[in-house]
Amino acid sequence: MKPWRSLLIKNDKVNRIMPHLPDKTSPLFTQFERWSGKKKRLYITNNSEPGTNPFHLSQNLFANLVASPMRHERFSKTKSPKLLLIQSKIDMKSKQLKLCSIQSRTGKNSYVLNSEKVLEKMAKSPMVLSPLHLYSSKITNLNPSDIAMDKQSFLENYRIELINSIKQAYKNHLKNEAKEGDIGVIYDESNPKIMEIINILKGRQLQINLGALKESIGEEVVPSKHFLDSKTDMDLVILVYKLLNFLKN
Structure with a gap:
């Protein structure tokens, strides 16, 4: 029997050398969630392992x-x-x-x-x-x-x-104390910033300033600073944002 035929018959005794696959460094693999539209990494807190805390979107x-x-x-x-x-x-x-x-x-x-x-x-x-x-x-x-x-x-x-x-929505959603995550709505013509993140005693807060629009309706809608709960008042927040966009854009 020829040597090469013997190798085929005794295949289990031959040491195979498996090729080494290169590490996947392409963004198509490492940043899959960015281009695929998937939410695979929505709750990942770091690059190596998934976490359990949501982003409260x-x-x-x-x-x-x-x-x-x-x-x-x-x-x-x-x-x-x-x-x-x-x-x-x-x-x-x-x-x-x-x-x-x-x-x-x-x-x-x-x-x-x-x-x-x-x-x-x-x-x-x-x-x-x-x-x-x-x-x-x-x-x-x-x-x-x-x-x-x-x-x-x-x-x-x-x-x-x-x-x-x-x-009408403001009548049922007014409160004077702020907590982290709340959205503040004010009317202040001296402040040119329409929207900004500010620091408060209990964390950080998104603040919308209708006074920066220099429109007379702002003070009428927001006579003083009010805080809207991001959980229960989101419909009202969206209405305020729509008014801001309508007048500004």
């Missing part, structure tokens, strides 16, 4: 905003979290187009940028802001000429409705 304003469902924005034709947008709706009884301060799931909706300056420039007709599928529906049988929109009071009505929604 449900109490984070910005996490709530970006985690809201995605919607198509009419002007840019791109998708954005709906809490960063304004919902527009047609009242089918009065055939009136309006912007909604508090979004709802009922009826047919459209979404536009939450910016007073952009809407002043782009909102030239109801057709631009209305849900387009209403005009092509055989059930609604709408024509663009059927929809009424007062261009002079259109944005002002939204501003007033948004302010009134904040006032």
Whole structure:
């Protein structure tokens, strides 16, 4: 028998040298969670081992905003979290187009940028802001000429409705003592910072200053400093943030 045939038969006696795989240093492996959209490392406290403490993202304003469902924005034709947008709706009884301060799931909706300056420039007709599928529906049988929109009071009505929604929500959510994680809302025209992290006795706090907008509505909405609980008052915090974005952007 030839030597090489003997090696094949006695395969178990041959010492195999296994190749050494190089360490995975590519970001495709080491930073998998950044590009894959997975939440695999959401609760990891360091690079080597997972932890058990969550980040309490449900109490984070910005996490709530970006985690809201995605919607198509009419002007840019791109998708954005709906809490960063304004919902527009047609009242089918009065055939009136309006912007909604508090979004709802009922009826047919459209979404536009939450910016007073952009809407002043782009909102030239109801057709631009209305849900387009209403005009092509055989059930609604709408024509663009059927929809009424007062261009002079259109944005002002939204501003007033948004302010009134904040006032109404404030009635049940006022407190004078702050704790870590709370969000402070103030009106201080001498402070140019609209939003900042400040140190308090019990930790750190996000502070929103409507006075930095130099708008008369701020002091009316926030006559003094108030603290909002990041757990129970998140809906109110989002309304304040929407007002801030609407006037500033």
